[in-house]
Amino acid sequence: xxxxxxxxxxxxxxxxxxxxxxxxxxxxxxxxxxxxxxxxxxxxxxxxxxxxxxxxxxxxxxxxxxxxxxxxxxxxxxxxxxxxxxxxxxxxxxxxxxxxxxxxxxxxxxxxxxxxxxxxxxxxxxxxxxxxxxxxxxxxxxxxxxxxxxxxxxxxxxxxxxxxxxxxxxxxxxxxxxxxxxxxxxxxxxxxxxxxxxxxxxxxxxxxxxxxxxxxxxxxxxxxxxxxxxxxxxxxxxxxxxxxxxxxxxx
Numbered sequence: 001x002x003x004x005x006x007x008x009x010x011x012x013x014x015x016x017x018x019x020x021x022x023x024x025x026x027x028x029x030x031x032x033x034x035x036x037x038x039x040x041x042x043x044x045x046x047x048x049x050x051x052x053x054x055x056x057x058x059x060x061x062x063x064x065x066x067x068x069x070x071x072x073x074x075x076x077x078x079x080x081x082x083x084x085x086x087x088x089x090x091x092x093x094x095x096x097x098x099x100x101x102x103x104x105x106x107x108x109x110x111x112x113x114x115x116x117x118x119x120x121x122x123x124x125x126x127x128x129x130x131x132x133x134x135x136x137x138x139x140x141x142x143x144x145x146x147x148x149x150x151x152x153x154x155x156x157x158x159x160x161x162x163x164x165x166x167x168x169x170x171x172x173x174x175x176x177x178x179x180x181x182x183x184x185x186x187x188x189x190x191x192x193x194x195x196x197x198x199x200x201x202x203x204x205x206x207x208x209x210x211x212x213x214x215x216x217x218x219x220x221x222x223x224x225x226x227x228x229x230x231x232x233x234x235x236x237x238x239x240x241x242x243x244x245x246x247x248x249x250x251x
Contacts, residue, residue, distance in 0.1 A: 008034070011033075026049055033045070157250065160248050161245065161247040167247075169207070171207055173199055175199050181193055185244055186244070192216050197214040198210065208232055211226040214226060216243065218239065218240070220233075
């Protein structure tokens, strides 16, 4: 600005020297206009300083440096020529929103993949015993024995042990095992009898016995019947369970 008689900056600044740098601190976006006059006329130049409230940032104009010293206040060096300032102040907020969206998607996926608990209900059974099984069990039929499925409940019948204890039978096809014979067998031999040892069924006026795959087997009148299907019972037949308990069938 050599040979200049009068130099001023507006707004608010006023007359300034014809050389050097003048620092301004606007609190909001402001366009500064520099006017230089001499005998030949007047030259005018403008620049805009953009202020983003409450965001600490750095602005760059045409050959001009601007920096924020505190929220809402910008310190700038105004030079001649026009310039513009940009600031990506929204970038941190965009990154935060993206992270929250990813977290929400992960939570939804985890909830959808969570297995649903299923309640399993069992019939009432005493501690240490298996629930009673009432569904039919596939067996190998004995030679000459009926092959139809037992469904009826028979007339009164019973097993009678040597000590006089008895077990009443209904012929309903439900399994009999350790807990059913506990009053008839010696305590030290009870574990030899399986929890589901035999099945006694009634059909067409006849009682039948079948070993249910017991661990230690069943004998009918001295012959093993494990794995041989159903066998007809007649009054006075002797049954032995696992060598632990013997009794007589009475109808």
